Amino acid sequence: MLQALRFLGWPLLTGVLLALLIIQHYPHWVGLPSQDVELRQAPLYSRNQQGPASYADAVTIASPAVANLYTTKFANKPTHPLFEDPQFRKFFGDNLPKQRRMESSLGSAVIMSHEGYLLTNNHVTAGADQIVVALKDGRETLARVIGSDPETDLAVLKIDLQDLPAITLGRSDNIRIGDVSLAIGNPFGVGQTVTMGIISATGRNQLGLNTYEDFIQTDAAINPGNSGGALVDAYGNLVGINTAIFSKSGGSQGIGFAIPVKLALEVMQAIIEHGQVIRGWLGIEVQPLTPDLAESFGLEGRPGIVVAGIYRDGPAAKAGLQPGDLIFSIDGEAAGDGRRSMNQVARTRPGEKISIEVMRNGKPMTLTAEIGVRPPANGG
DSSP states (O other): OHHHHHHHHHHHHHHHHHHHHHHHHOGGGGTOOOOOOOOOOOOOOOGGGSOOSOOHHHHHHHGGGEEEEEEEEEEEEESSGGGGOHHHHHHHTTOOOEEEEEEEEEEEEEEOSTTOEEEEOHHHHTTOSEEEEEOTTSOEEEOEEEEEETTTTEEEEEOOOSSOOOOEEOOGGGOOTTOEEEEEEOGGGSOOEEEEEEEEEEEEOOSSSOSSOOEEEEOSOOOTTOTTOEEEOTTSEEEEEEEEEOOSSSSOOSOEEEEEHHHHHHHHHHHHHHSSOOOEEOOEEEEEOOHHHHHHTTOTTOOOEEEEEEOTTSHHHHHTOOTTOEEEEETTEEOOOHHHHHHHHHHSOTTOEEEEEEEETTEEEEEEEEOEEOOOGGGO
16 A cells, blocks of 8 residues: 555656646636736836936026016115104104115026017016116116016016017926926026926916916926026926915925916017907806805705806906806806816907806806906906
C-alpha cells in the first residue's frame, strides 16, 4: 500500500498543481468566470512632448506691456483732533483750518494698444487725484481715466507716449483647467514680478466681489499690488486681468481671480466708444426657486426664479410682471439661476424685445418686455 502511494503520489500532486494553474489562468476552460482585470497603460511619451524648461520667452513677450501704477489721493484733515469734536464744531462751524493729507496706493495695468489705452481695476484708480504709470523700460507719465465700470471692477486709462508696447490678446474662452498661467504685476511695490501656476477653475461667480462675475481662478501667486496686472498663458498671450485674491491673511494663499480678457475687452471697447458700459435692464429683483417654494407651488424639479421686486415704471412693470411671478425662461433660455438670467438680460441690447415665460397663480403665460438701459451702479 505504501509503495502504491509512493508510486502515485508525485503524479497526483503534479495533477493538482496543474489544475490549480489552469483554474487561475484559464477559468473559462472549466466553466468559471474570468478574474482578469483590464488596466490601461499610458503610452510612452518622448521627451520633446514635455513642457518647456523655461517660460522666459513668454515673459519677454508680455512683460513690457505690463506697467506699474502709483495713485495719489488728497484728503482734507483737521489740523487738531479737537476740531473733530461735535461740541467744538457746534460753536465754530465747519470753517476750521485743515491740512491736506496725501494717500497713495499701488497697482498694475496692462497696455492694450499702441495708442496708449490701458486696462486696470476700478478699485485701483477710484477716487485717485493723480495716477503715475511706470513702464518697464523706465519711462514714467501721468495717466487720465477714460472711464470705469464698477460692476466688473474695470477701468480704462490713457497715456500719451510714443513707441508703446502692447500685449497680445489670447482667447480666454479656450483656456482649460490645468493650463499654465503666469501672473505679472507689481506686488507690494517691489517692482515687476512674475509668478507661475495653473488655471484652477473657470466661470467662478457668486463670490460677492462684483455685480458681474465670471472669474478665472489661478494658483499663481497674486498679492496686493498685482491688481490690474496681466494673467498670461505659456506663450505670453493675455487671458485675464488679475483682480482679487481669496485670503484671510491678506497675502497669497493660492486662490486668485482674474477677469477673462474677452469680458475685459468688451468693457474697454464700450467705455472708449460710449464713455460707459451700456447694459440691458429689466427692472426686477429675483430670488431662487428653493425646493420648499417649488414644493408649495407643486413644481418639484422644475427650474425657475421668483420675482421678488419690481422697479416702478421699469421695463418689467410695463410688461405686466408682478412680484411673486415665477419665471421659467427668458427669450427661450431656461431661468434656473438668477445671476445667469440677469447677465443674459444685461447682454441684450436696450430697445430689443424679449419673451418671458412665467406662471402666476398656477396659470402659465408669456409676456413681452422691451429691454431698457441699466442705470449706473450708484444711481440707486
